[in-house]
Structures are given as structure tokens and as C-alpha cells.
Amino acid sequence: MPRLSVQGIWKAYPNEEDGETLVLEDISFEVKNGEFLSIVGPSGCGKTTLLKIIAGLLEPDKGHVSIDNVQVKPGHNQAGYIFQQESLFPWRTVRQNIAFGLEIAEIQEPEKNRSIDEIVSIVGMRGLEDNFPHEISGGQARKTEMARSLVTKPDILIADEALSNLDAQTRNYLQEELMRISQETGSTVLFVSHNVDEAVFMSDRILVMSNLPGKLIAEFSIDLPKPRIRTSPECLSYRARILDLLKVEQEKAMRDQARLKPPVAT
Numbered sequence: 527m528p529r530l531s532v533q534g535i536w537k538a539y540p541n542e543e544d545g546e547t548l549v550l551e552d553i554s555f556e557v558k559n560g561e562f563l564s565i566v567g568p569s570g571c572g573k574t575t576l577l578k579i580i581a582g583l584l585e586p587d588k589g590h591v592s593i594d595n596v597q598v599k600p601g602h603n604q605a606g607y608i609f610q611q612e613s614l615f616p617w618r619t620v621r622q623n624i625a626f627g628l629e630i631a632e633i634q635e636p637e638k639n640r641s642i643d644e645i646v647s648i649v650g651m652r653g654l655e656d657n658f659p660h661e662i663s664g665g666q667a668r669k670t671e672m673a674r675s676l677v678t679k680p681d682i683l684i685a686d687e688a689l690s691n692l693d694a695q696t697r698n699y700l701q702e703e704l705m706r707i708s709q710e711t712g713s714t715v716l717f718v719s720h721n722v723d724e725a726v727f728m729s730d731r732i733l734v735m736s737n738l739p740g741k742l743i744a745e746f747s748i749d750l751p752k753p754r755i756r757t758s759p760e761c762l763s764y765r766a767r768i769l770d771l772l773k774v775e776q777e778k779a780m781r782d783q784a785r786l787k788p789p790v791a792t
């Protein structure tokens with residue numbers, strides 16, 4: 527039985543010009559228990575929209591999502607979610623930010639403190655619990671977000687560009703950390719990234735989305751043992767194949783945009 531099942535998802539957003547823009551077209555896939563699955567695709571192709579639907583934060587027009595055979599209902603989120611934008615509360619300390627996840631789930635003491643201590647150790651934030659977000663680095667902020675998403679032991683961790691806006695060194699380090707943390711917590715991970723290298727380095731499988739409206743156009747099982755060597759010929763070969771597909775989609779997007787532009791008055 528798959529941990530996550532996404533079946534026939536369609537979604538359009540209203541627009542002022544011609545009624546609505548189709549964003550997701552018939553998206554179906556499954557994620558196995560403990561699998562690390564990444565989705566890559568051109569900017570604006572609907573990745574965040576898809577993740578929000580999977581997390582129950584947004585309703586699809588058609589289709590359904592189930593986790594462990596139970597259909598996800600909007601507002602009944604079973605997934606931990608790391609947002610594309612940094613989302614720590616500046617007025618809460620690291621520990622209070624992590625506690626937020628447990629407060630929503632109405633977890634009481636002593637379990638609350640025990641869970642926080644455990645996840646703080648796993649993500650390596652011990653000693654920084656009483657710092658406020660402005661007193662930690664960007665990488666530590668991302669780790670705090672990971673901890674907040676994982677402290678409730680969600681069935682699935684959904685990470686939307688979780689490692690963007692970081693310097694290359696911190697990003698590489700956090701890729702390894704996220705893999706280690708997900709293995710230690712036994713999490714099933716659904717990860718969205720613009721960065722194909724990152725997806726190849728971390729994932730068991732990668733789904734490639736098309737230009738808008740987002741469809742699944744390819745699937746790659748990354749059959750390489752972990753830890754991987756980023757510059758190995760095998761990793762580079764997957765990278766090249768995926769980038770080739772994305773290049774085609776990017777060019778289509780440019781052509782679509784050019785067609786939509788009004789003619790220049792002469």
C-alpha cells in the first residue's frame with residue numbers, strides 16, 4: 527500500500543482575462559512509505575499548488591489525495607509542511623517556534639517538552655533553543671522549520687523549496703542533514719526543488735513537471751546507493767537528462783509568453 531496516493535488532480539485559478547487558468551492537469555502518482563520523492567519543474571508550473579492540495583491546504587477541482595488509504599480533507603492536514611518562504615515567527619524563540627506545531631495538535635506536557643527535546647537534538651539545534659530567529663543563521667532557521675514540521679511526527683514531510691536562498695555550502699550541508707533527519711525519523715518526504723543537482727543527490731525518485739498547465743511528463747528512479755557523489759558520472763547523467771527535458775519546457779514557456787504579448791504598435 528502506498529503511503530501517499532495522488533489521483534487525477536485538476537486545478538484552475540480564476541483570472542480576469544479569460545475566466546480561468548488551468549494550473550494542474552490530471553496529476554497522478556504514488557509515494558511509498560519512507561520514500562524520498564522530488565518534483566522538479568519550471569517556475570510557475572504549479573508545484574506549490576500541488577503541494578498545498580496534497581497537504582489539504584487547498585481544494586482540487588477534481589481528483590483526490592489519500593494518505594494511508596484515508597482521503598485528505600481540506601483543513602485536516604496530516605503532513606508536516608515546510609513553506610517556500612521562511613515562516614518562523616520572529617517574536618517566538620527557536621523552542622517556541624518548534625512548540626507551535628505541537629500547540630496546534632494540542633499536545634500537552636510532559637510529552638510536549640520531550641518531543642521538542644528529541645527533535646532539537648535530531649536537527650542539531652541544541653544550545654540555540656532560546657535564540658530568536660534574528661539571532662540564528664539562515665541555515666539554522668531552515669533547520670528550525672524542519673524541526674517544527676517534524677515534531678508532531680507527521681506521516682509525510684512536504685518541503686517546498688526548503689533549501690532555497692542559502693549559500694551553496696549551507697545548502698549542501700542541509701541536503702545531507704535533511705536526508706539524515708528523514709531517515710532517523712522514518713519520514714516519507716515529498717520535496718520540491720528548482721535545483722536538479724539537489725534532487726538527484728537526495729531522491730529515490732524524481733518526477734518532472736511540464737510548463738503550465740503542469741502535467742507529469744517524466745519519472746526517474748535514481749538507482750544509486752546513498753550517500754551519493756554529486757559529481758559522479760551516474761549523477762551527472764541523470765542531471766543532464768532531466769535538464770534537457772526542463773530546457774524544452776522552458777522554451778515552450780517563452781514561446782507561450784511571446785504569443786500572449788500584444789503586438790507592438792507601429
Ligand SMILES: Nc1ncnc2c1ncn2[C@@H]1O[C@H](COP(=O)(O)OP(=O)(O)OP(=O)(O)O)[C@@H](O)[C@H]1O
Binds near residue numbers: 549569573575610
Ligand atoms: N491564489 C492564486 N490565484 C491565482 N493564481 C495563482 C494563485 N496561486 C498561484 N497562481 C498561479 O498559478 C500558477 C502556479 O503557481 P505555483 O505557485 O503553484 O507555481 P510553482 O511551480 O510553485 O512556481 P515557483 O517554482 O515559482 O515556486 C502560477 O502561474 C501562479 O501565478
Ligand SMILES: [Mg+2]
Binds near residue numbers: 573610686
Ligand atoms: Mg512554488
